[in-house]
Amino acid sequence: MNSLPSASVAQKPSPGPVSLSRILGVGFGVAVIFGGTVGVGILRLPGTIAGEMRSFWPIMLMWLIGGGYALLGAISIAELGTAMPQAGGFYVYSRRAFGPAAGFAMGWADWLNNCAVVAFGSVAAAEYLAALFPRLLHLQTLVALTILIVFCALQWNSLRISSSVQQVASSITAITFVVLAIACLLHPGVANPHAPARIYPIHAAGFFQRIVPIVAAIRAVVVTYDGWYEAIYFTEEDTNAARNLPRAMIGGVLIVLALYLLMNLAFLHVLSIPALAASALPAADAARMVFPAWSGTFVTVLSLLTLLSLINAVLLGAPRILFAIGRDGLFSARAAQVAPGGTPRVALALSAAMVALFIASGKFEDIIAVAAILVAVMYCVNYIAVFVLRVREPHMNRPFRAWGFPLTTGLVLAGSLAFLVADLHDDPHGAIRAAVLLGLALPAYAWMRWRARNIDTSPAPSPAAASDCETIIPGDSKLVQERNRPDPRT
Secondary structure, rough: OOOOOHHHHHHOOOOOOOOOOEEOOOHHHHHHHHHOOOOHHHHHHHHHHHHHOOOOOHHHHHHHHHHHHHHHHHHHHHHHHHHHHOOOOOOHHHHHHHOOHHHHHHHHHHHHHHHHHHHHHHHHHHHHHHOOOOOHHHHHHHHHHHHHHHHHHHHHHHHHHHHHHHHHHHHHHHHHHHHHHHHHHOOOOOOOOOOOOOOOOHHHHHHHHHHHHHHHHHHHHHHHOOOOOHHHHHHHHHHHHHHHHHHHHHHHHHHHHHHHHHHHHHHHHOOOOOHOOOOOHHHHHHHHHHHOOOOOHHHHHHHHHHHHHHHHHHHHHHHHHHHHHHOOOOOHHHHHHOOOOOOOOHHHHHHHHHHHHHHHHHHHHHHHHHHHHHHHHHHHHHHHHHHHHHHHHOOOOOOOOOOOOOHHHHHHHHHHHHHHHHHHHHHHHHHHHHHHHHHHHHHHHHHHHHHHHHHHHOOOOOOHHOOOOEEEOOOOOOEEEEEOOOOOOO
């Protein structure tokens, strides 16, 4: 995106570039999706799914359904991402479809979720480091904060460095997963690995009793695919978002799906379904079969790699949300400052401070439970945005259109609504907290608007100065959006 400073900003010397650096491509997009999606869930969850499904093909079907859900989401959101190739992700799309207030609320929810995920990943990584180095056992909070500081330092100076770190981390993690899978598949295996754990006739258990574990399994699998959208925060830094974003999102989901299927095949090859269903950590049990001498260390290192890749990917995305909100005048303008290396340093520092607060509080797991509900809301809002913008702005430049629309987007929207209802039913206290957090976004938004009107006392820009930030959409020959024009909905 080409950002043009307004007259009021141009009167003061800028501390650095006013726009992000366009240096990213498909490779980074796939790496950040892989890093933001693949976590320790794939090392633990196969046992849970096997316990619910109890048979080979239903187990594999659950992982296919979860991947299909993520793929439909990627196809729908890629349309929004290529039509609005701007930093900020879901905030940008919600703002365009429903106005600045809704956009601010979704941006606030998305930012909190990203910070909570980084906090969870940092603490979990500290626990795995303590398993490798027992002397760190009583210093886990300090270790988690140190991990956060290290990744902030990597991202502080240069986007090029942090993007390279992400690609290397994702590649090493993927290779390690494949090594474990190949070792399992080359092992002699068990005598009858696909024997069902136990048969429960439908007429005996009842139809609804059989549906409940299926729904629970699908919800659990879908969670392991969360992160498929991570590339949308970086479209403004992509050399060709119109071409690269759909390839990265669809390709990234397919790679993750292939990996998840491969890992389940590997586990089922060396563990019987009853053994897999009874396992709390199937990866460790499988590794014990093929690497008996150092299986524990192997799985601990693999878990640590997935978490470090996750931390870097999500910590890269969180500041871009604040950057976009700040640039639109709904947060401190300093959050929109970009260092010469392409890093929004103030936004990064604020995100790191929130992550550190979550880590120090020890309450981040409760926050993640609330954030999960907020994310479900965010999914629903943005899938609806695809419909709204198709109707209200049919001539919007869309380099990529959702395949199979409206059926595909409608299916993923229906699934998201169902998961949201289930989350609200299962965690009513979390639902109340989520409602409070969204409610707090409204007065915060009103105050930011009031503050922006009172601070901006500069004269109106001349006709040649344009608006505060104009966006050139790839493929168009003229400006098609003015971000900060007065919005009648406010």
